[in-house]
Amino acid sequence: MILGSCVREKEVSELLRQGHWPHACTAELHAHVDGCRACRDLVLVAASFQKARAQAAGAAPLQSPGLLWWRAQLRRRNTAIERAARPLLGAQIFAFVVTLMAGAAILGWQVRQGFHFTTWLAELPRAIHLQALLTDLLPHLGGGLWLLVPALGALALVGTLAAFVASEKQ
Amino acid sequence: MRKPLPTPLESVLPILVAGDEPRVAQLPMDNDAFAGFYERSARFLWAYLARVSGDPALADDLMQESYVRFLCAARPESLASQGEVAGRKYLFRIGTNLLRDHWRRPQSASIEEIPEEFFAAAGDEGQSDSRAMLGPAMKLLRPRDRQLLWLVYAEGYSHREIAEITGLASASVRLLLFRARRKIAALLHAQATNQGRRP
Numbered sequence: 001m002i003l004g005s006c007v008r009e010k011e012v013s014e015l016l017r018q019g020h021w022p023h024a025c026t027a028e029l030h031a032h033v034d035g036c037r038a039c040r041d042l043v044l045v046a047a048s049f050q051k052a053r054a055q056a057a058g059a060a061p062l063q064s065p066g067l068l069w070w071r072a073q074l075r076r077r078n079t080a081i082e083r084a085a086r087p088l089l090g091a092q093i094f095a096f097v098v099t100l101m102a103g104a105a106i107l108g109w110q111v112r113q114g115f116h117f118t119t120w121l122a123e124l125p126r127a128i129h130l131q132a133l134l135t136d137l138l139p140h141l142g143g144g145l146w147l148l149v150p151a152l153g154a155l156a157l158v159g160t161l162a163a164f165v166a167s168e169k170q
Numbered sequence: 171m172r173k174p175l176p177t178p179l180e181s182v183l184p185i186l187v188a189g190d191e192p193r194v195a196q197l198p199m200d201n202d203a204f205a206g207f208y209e210r211s212a213r214f215l216w217a218y219l220a221r222v223s224g225d226p227a228l229a230d231d232l233m234q235e236s237y238v239r240f241l242c243a244a245r246p247e248s249l250a251s252q253g254e255v256a257g258r259k260y261l262f263r264i265g266t267n268l269l270r271d272h273w274r275r276p277q278s279a280s281i282e283e284i285p286e287e288f289f290a291a292a293g294d295e296g297q298s299d300s301r302a303m304l305g306p307a308m309k310l311l312r313p314r315d316r317q318l319l320w321l322v323y324a325e326g327y328s329h330r331e332i333a334e335i336t337g338l339a340s341a342s343v344r345l346l347l348f349r350a351r352r353k354i355a356a357l358l359h360a361q362a363t364n365q366g367r368r369p
C-alpha cells in the first residue's frame with residue numbers, strides 16, 4: 001500500500017465505477033469517506049472527471065464513419081502496393097550493380113590484355129566515321145550545330161524519364 | 171440475384187469494391203459494423219483527446235487518424251475473439267501514442283499556449299459546485315498526469331489496463347496516479363477555497 005492511501009479506496013472506487021456512489025452506499029461508508037482524506041479526494045476527483053467526460057462527449061464533433069472506413073481501405077491498399085514494390089526496386093538495384101561490376105571486370109581484363117583506353121578513345125571518331133557524318137549533317141542544320149547538342153541532351157533526358165515512369169508503373 | 175447499387179463513394183472508387191480484392195486490402199470490420207463501433211466510441215475518444223491535449227482542433231485530427239490506424243492495424247480475428255471492449259482499449263492506445271508523438275514534436279503547443287476558455291468551458295454546467303470544475307486544475311498538470319487521471323477516473327480503466335494503453339509498468343502507473351491524484355485534489359480544493367472567498 002502506498003503511504004497516505006486508504007484500505008477502503010478499492011471499495012469506494014468500485015462503487016464510483018458502478019455509479020452506486022453516493023446513493024447506494026451504507027451510512028457507515030459515508031461516515032468513513034467524510035472523515036478520510038484519501039477517500040474524500042478520490043470521490044472529488046472521480047466526480048470531476050466523470051462530469052468533464054459527459055460534458056466533453058456531448059460536445060464531440062462526429063464525422064462520417066463511412067469516410068474514415070474508405071480512408072483506411074485506401075491506406076491499407078497503398079501499404080500493400082508499397083510492400084509489393086519493395087522487392088522489385090531491390091531487383092533493379094541488384095541488376096544495376098551486377099552490370100557495373102561486369103563492365104568493370106571486362107575493362108580490367110582488356111587492360112591486362114594490352115588494351116590502351118586513351119588510344120582507343122582518340123581513335124573512336126575515326127572508327128565511327130564521325131567526320132563524314134558531320135559533313136553530311138551540317139548543311140541540313142543550316143549552321144545550327146549548337147541545336148544538335150541540347151536536342152540530343154533532351155532526348156536522353158526524355159528517354160531516362162520514360163524508363164523511370166515505366167519502371168514505377170510496373 | 172440482383173447486385174446492390176453502388177453508393178456514391180463506391181462509384182468514385184470502383185477498384186476498391188471489386189470482389190476479387192487481395193486479402194491484404196480487407197479491413198477488420200465491414201462498413202456497417204464500423205459505423206456502429208464508431209457511434210459508440212467516438213464521443214469518448216474525442217473527449218479524452220480534447221481534454222488531455224486541451225486542443226479541440228488537434229483532437230479532431232487525432233481522432234480521425236486513430237480510427238484509420240485502428241482499421242488498418244487491427245486483425246479481424248482478434249476483434250472477433252476479444253470483442254468491443256478490447257477494440258476500444260486498442261483505440262485508446264492508438265490515441266495515447268498519437269498524443270505522445272504530438273508532444274514529442276518540437277513545434278507542438280505547450281499547455282501554457284492553449285486558450286483558457288477551452289478548459290474553463292467545462293465548468294459551465296457545474297458552476298454550482300465549483301470544486302468539480304476540472305478545467306483550470308487540468309491546465310496545471312503534466313500531460314502524462316492528465317492522461318493517467320483521465321483513463322482511470324473518466325474511463326474507469328484499471329491500473330493493468332492503463333499500463334497496456336500507455337506502455338508504462340503497472341507499478342509506475344500506480345505510483346504516478348497516486349501523486350497525480352493528490353496534486354489535482356489539492357488544486358480542486360484550492361479552487362473551491364478561492365471561489366468561496368470571492369464576493
Ligand SMILES: [Zn+2]
Nearest residue numbers: 006008036039
Ligand atoms: Zn478511506
